[in-house]
Amino acid sequence: MSLRLKLxxxxxxxxxxxxxxxxxxxxxxxxxxxxxNGDFAGLTREDGLFIGFQRVDGYEAPRWPGQGRPQQVHLDFTADDLDGAEAALLEWGATKPAHQPGGERWRVLLDPAGHPFCLTRS
Incomplete structure (x- = not known):
């Protein structure tokens, strides 16, 4: 049986x-x-992909790069202008941790809740 799932x-x-x-x-x-609502918020993409955000009492952000509280999820984004995208994301509330394993190829940022995500060139 062949199975093809769509996220x-x-x-x-x-x-x-x-x-x-x-x-x-x-x-x-x-x-x-x-x-x-106050306990759940969501975003939808044109192709139907849904990204949800759920309130968790006592939420503790992942610790990057350590695994004391692992990242649990990791999103990757591309941008034509890596420096411009990074600057905008930092202005909007992201933070940039000191540990940057990608060198100039990609950048690790943390969203406002502490989830790490990568930003790379398109």
Whole structure:
């Protein structure tokens, strides 16, 4: 039997779903899901991919690069202008950890809830 799955949704745990959704909405230009509320917020992409953000009481951010609290999820994004994209993301609330294993090829940033993600050239 051959099986081909289509990714339909990604959900990230966080302390403030609306704030984290606003960060990713600004970064990716996605539409806010109409059923977002204080405990859950979502974004949808034109092809139907849903990115959700759910409130978790006592949420603790992953520790990059250590594994004391592992990253649990890791998103990768591409940008034509790596420096410009990094500057915008930092302005919007991302942070840049000291540990940068990609050199000039890619950059690791942390979203406002502490999830690491990579930014690389298109």
């Amino acid at each position: 339909a949704a990604i959900t990230l745990d966080c302390a403030d779903p609306e704030a984290l959704a606003a960060f990713y909405q600004r970064a990716m230009g996605l539409e806010a899901h109409p059923e977002s």
